[in-house]
Amino acid sequence: MVSFFFTLSSFFFFFPLSIHVSSAVDTISANFTLSCDQTLVSSGGTFEMGFFAPGTTSSNFYIGMWYHQLSQQTVVWVANRDKPVSDKNTSVLKISNGNLVLLEGETLLWSTGLTSSSSPLKAVLLDDGNLVLTDEYSNSALWQSFDHPGDTWLPGVKxxxxxxxxxxxxxxxxKNVEDPSPGLFSLELDESTAYKILWxxxxxxxxxxxxxGQSKIFDLVPEMRRNYIYNFSFFSDATESYFTYTVYNHANVSRLTLDLSGQIKQLSWLDNVKLWNLFWSQPRQxxxxxxxxxxxxxxxxxxxPFCRCPHGxxxxxxxxxxxxxxxxxxxxxxxxxxxRGDDVIQFLPLPNVKLPDKSEEVSGTKNLTVCRSDCLRNCSCEAYAHVESSNRCLVWSKDVLNLRQLEEDNSEGNNNTFYLRLSASDMPSAGSSSSGKSNKAVIVGGAVLGSLGVIALVILVVVSLILRYRRRQVTKSDGSTLAVFSYRELQNATKNFSEKLGGGGFGSVFKGGLQEDSSDIAVKRLEGISQGEKQFRTEVVTIGTIQHVNLVRLRGFCSEGNKKLLVYDYMSNGSLDSHLFTNQTAEEKKTVLGWKLRYQIALGTARGLAYLHDECRDCIIHCDIKPENILLDSEFGPKVGDFGLAKLVGRDFSRVLTTMRGTRGYLAPEWISGVAITAKADVYSYGMMLFELVSGRRNTEQSSERVRFFPCLAATVVLTEDGDIRSLLDPRLEGEVDIExxxxxxxxxxxxxxxxxxxxxxxxxxxQILEGVLEVNPPPFPRSIQALVENDGSMVFFTEFSSSSTHDSSQKQSHSPSSSSSSSSKKTTENV
Structure with missing residues (x-):
């Protein structure tokens, strides 16, 4: 289970920690105790330990451990979780009676709990986050914090x-953001060698x-199959089983935590914005x-927030x-x-809910009216529901747990109306007369006035909720849902498709907004989709299950005849091309993407593509990687867009490629040679885009005198000994770059x-290479680019066919532009 996070961590942002030998104290011994604002710092400067107060308003203090070099204090271990210190000035962490103990005055709040030892002891904070109590003579570990984890699983913990x-x-x-005492959620390994989360x-x-053991993965975590960042180990013998991991490159700062939300979360530190970024969580919903x-x-x-209390x-x-x-x-x-009177007790209908657990069934066949009467007569009955499909009556007499709102037309098949017992004075429509009685609606049929009144109330509430929850949803394979929009809804949301954000071979994109949650959306109006309704929905739901921090999230879709649209999260900073290729004035220079940000965009894009290629159930080939399809969120985090759309238009890309500006400049040779397309086609396109991130210009630029093809220049500089690599950099960055x-x-x-x-x-x-995990060797000169260097004739091919490529004139060599020009053009066509 944990490895799911570790697999995804191959997409983590690279965070270069400045490791140094700290002069701070890392040891508690007979000569040093920890009190007040004193702290321990591990020898490599990675972790720090001392008194801290969680949250912003807490007056309680705890002994905890956190990352020393991060600007945001992030606690990974707490000693006295359920026994806080009220005054850190009168408290001390020290060695006493063969133990490491925490005292407030004379009161013992926490101890390592060992049998007394006559040997002198010391407690050392190690650079892996392990606090170890050892014998000073033998240095043998008597106790370690790794054996007593809190909410965070660090590398090396079992x-x-x-x-x-x-x-x-x-x-x-x-328990909450200001109380580290154990909450209701826990993660453990069971006897069947499966990890589980419990309430x-x-x-x-x-x-x-x-x-x-054969595949070396957990059965429900297939993502473990491909990992290059973490070393996994699973051990099992007659006495114990455990899973652990270590990190190949300690420069990746990430943490696995069982959050107070009850979800297991993998987060990584983004140094450019000084925040933890969520990459993955389970359960996803x-x-x-x-x-x-x-x-x-x-x-x-x-x-x-996700939780609310019902009315009343x-x-x-x-x-x-x-x-x-x-x-x-x-x-x-x-x-x-x-x-028993309706003037005192009524029932609040809650439609479209997943019924709570631990119900009690009333024996015998029941209709809705009888079910209500049974609950009303039973003083301990808290709520009831009538299951129409089986004509059963369910009642709840204890805590009502796990009540979940569902959308109309959900596919779970267990949405019902849940009737919650309330005082009449707390009902939404309740009013008091001078006699204290509830006003009742006048219903035709005096003999069944009470029953029809309840039914009428239910109908009114259900109708109002139908209007409120008009949007249908389909359920994806992971249990989450995609919204199904009507064409009219999206027409209204986009103001009749008036604000165009961009377009390409798959269709145009428009900005819109949803009224119910005031969120902005991007609506792609697909063009040329010939798939049938069922196949289209199947493919869209498949796309919707693919989620990663570096992929744009699909929120829903519309399919009405030939009107097919996709609804995505709106990316406030637009597409990468709008930041790379615009001519900016002196006043706008502050908006130029700096090198660090460009490098993170390159790395994040690579992580998103690696997820599509390796981590999805079926390999997803994007087929159209270019700056226009790399979108930037509010923090300039990169997200790959348009993934999965290739399957919606089929494998015939001739129409798409002729209508997408710039796409042909990113095509791998195999597109033209006609061989089968693999994920390596995306790699080629990514490489072309990476050159543009470096130079800040299109790879191909044509003037009245020549056509400039930047990859040709870059390859020459890279492969030339003592080549001026800095000359390839976007001049707007003024040389500010990490040269490595x-x-x-x-x-x-x-x-x-x-x-x-x-x-x-x-x-x-x-x-891995961009993260610095792998060293990269000097590459060979690409043959197609070599052909450009050796023969000007190939320039005709790039200029006419792709309208965007050739080489820098400084790389030309003298030769005769005769019949050899034709032959070299043919060669270039085969290669490019």
Missing amino acids: IRFDKRTKKSQRLTSW NGTTQYWTSGAWN QCKVYAYCGSFGICNDESQ LRPKSQRDWDLQDYSAGCVRKTELQCS ELKRACKVACWCIQDEEGHRPAMSQVV
Whole structure:
């Protein structure tokens, strides 16, 4: 399970830690104790340890460990999780009676719990984040924090299962953002060698599947098959089983944590924005976390926050809710009084919900009216539901847990109306007369006035909710949903497609907005789609399941006859080409993408493509990598767009390629030679785009005198001993560049545009090279570019066919432009 995160971490941003030998103290001994604002710092400067107060308002202090060099304090281990210190000035962490202990005054709050030892001891904070208590003479470890993890799994930690005691070691979430005491969610390894996430130590809601020794993966984490950043180990014998990992390159700063949301999360540190960035989480939908919203709380994946209380109820602890702890759930605003009368007790209908767990079935066949009466007569009945498909009556007499809002027409097949028992005074439509009675609607049929009144109320509420939740949804294979929009909805959302963001062979893109959540969207109006309705929906749902931080998220679609549209998240900083190729004035110079940002864009794009090629169930070949399809979010994070659309238009790209500006300048040779297209075609296009990131200009620029082909110049400089690599850089950057990163990028680009597929690296290798994990050798000169250097005739091919390529005139060699020109043009056509 954990390895899922580690696999995805092959896409992590490269964070160059400045490792140095710290002069700070890393050891607690008889001569040094930790108190007040003193801290330990590991010898390499990676981790720091001392007293801290979580959150912004907490007055409690804890002994914790965090990353020393990050600007944002991120705690990875806490000693006294459930026994805070109120005054750090009177508290001390020291060696005492053969243990490491935390004292507040004379009160013992925490201890390593060892049998007393007469030998002198010391506690050392190591650079891997392990606090180790050792004998000063033998240096043998008597106790270590790695055996007592909190909510974070660091490299080297073993989350084990003891086969003798049948007990598991656990990760446990914090209770809330200001309380590190153990929360309700835990991760552990079970006897079947599968990791699972539990609520309250009892209810499982996610599993990794068992360890498959032959494939060396967890059965439900197929992404483990391809990994180049982490070294995985699984061990099992007669006494224990455990899984652990180590990092090949310690420059990647990432963490795996069991969040207080009940999700396991993989995050990486983005140094350019000084923030942790979420790359992956499981379960993917927040509402798949069992009982996340507590008793009576309703979870809705489409709202923020995810939890709400039904009408007539309030959070049991508003402070806990403010601290992102919803486990206490909701309570009624007015306590119930046991009464059969509708003037005192009524039922609030909640349509389209997944019914809570742990219901009790009332025996016998029941209709809705009888079911209501049964619950009304039972003072302990909290709620009821009538299941029409089986004509059953379900009631709840204890906590109502795991109540989840569903959209209309969902495919789970278990959406029903849930009736919650409330005081009449708390009903939405309730009003009080002078006699304290509820006003009742006048319903035709006096003999069944009460029953028809309830039915009428239900109908009104259901109709209003139908209007509210008009949007249908389809369920993807991972359990999440794609919204199904009508053409009219998207026409209104885009103001009749008035604000065009861009376009290409797959269609035009327009900006829009959704009223229900005030979010901006990008709507792609597809052109030339000939697929049938069923096949189109199948392909779109497949695209919707593909999610990665460097891929644009598909939110929904529309399919009405020949009107087929896709709805994506809106990227506020537009596409990469708009930042690279625009002529900027002196006033706009501040918007020029700096080198560090360009390098992160190159790396993030490579990670997104590596995910499409290697981590999806079926390899996804993009087929159209270019700056126009690299979108930038509000933090200039790169996201690959238009992935998966190749399958919607089929394998005949002749129409697409003739209508997409610039695309032909990124085509791999195999597109023209007619051989089968593989993922290496994307690698070629990526290499061409990487050259443009370096130069800040189109690879091909034509003036009245000559045609300039930048990859030709770059390859020559890269392969020339003592070549001026800095001369290739965008002049707007004024030479501000990490020269090693520039060399690495240019070498990688040259490898990517090799004519032979087998000579190009895989995108996963590109990621490793850009991260600095792999060294890159000098590339051979691409044959097609060599042909440009050797023969001017090839310029005719690039100028006329792709309108965008040839070489710099400084690279020309003298030769006769006669019949040899024709033959070399043919050669170039075969290669390019």
